[in-house]
Amino acid sequence: MRTDADQQLNDGPKIRKEKDIVAKMIRLYCKKKHRQKELCEECRNLNEYAMKRLSHCKFGEEKTACAKCPIHCYKPDYRQKIKGVMRFSGPWMLLYHPLESIRHIPIPNRLRKSISR
Numbered sequence: 001m002r003t004d005a006d007q008q009l010n011d012g013p014k015i016r017k018e019k020d021i022v023a024k025m026i027r028l029y030c031k032k033k034h035r036q037k038e039l040c041e042e043c044r045n046l047n048e049y050a051m052k053r054l055s056h057c058k059f060g061e062e063k064t065a066c067a068k069c070p071i072h073c074y075k076p077d078y079r080q081k082i083k084g085v086m087r088f089s090g091p092w093m094l095l096y097h098p099l100e101s102i103r104h105i106p107i108p109n110r111l112r113k114s115i116s117r
């Protein structure tokens with residue numbers, strides 16, 4: 001069930017997928033950089049912020065990559081942080097990305113493990 005407040009937030013497939021990817025990148029970053037099993041407080045905070053920005057992105061389903069967006073909606077300190085995350089996790093996401101798009105196809109566990117480690 002949805003309230004009116006929910007409906008003003010972006011919830012299309014594109015936004016949802018971006019949220020998913022950003023969340024994965026932050027998780028990966030924290031795991032490898034901060035050596036945390038669960039997101040540390042700083043990363044949890046950043047993650048929440050990023051999700052919020054996506055929910056409120058004025059382009060919604062029309063949005064381009066955030067890096068190319070003319071409106072930098074992140075506050076400077078969050079922007080620095082997310083940049084660091086992208087730089088670090090980006091190369092890993094080249095591995096994730098194709099899988100994301102074929103998620104509904106069964107992937108052998110062995111492969112899935114080697115990629116999502």
Ligand SMILES: [Zn+2]
Pocket residue numbers: 029030031034036039040041042043044
């Ligand atoms: Zn962290």
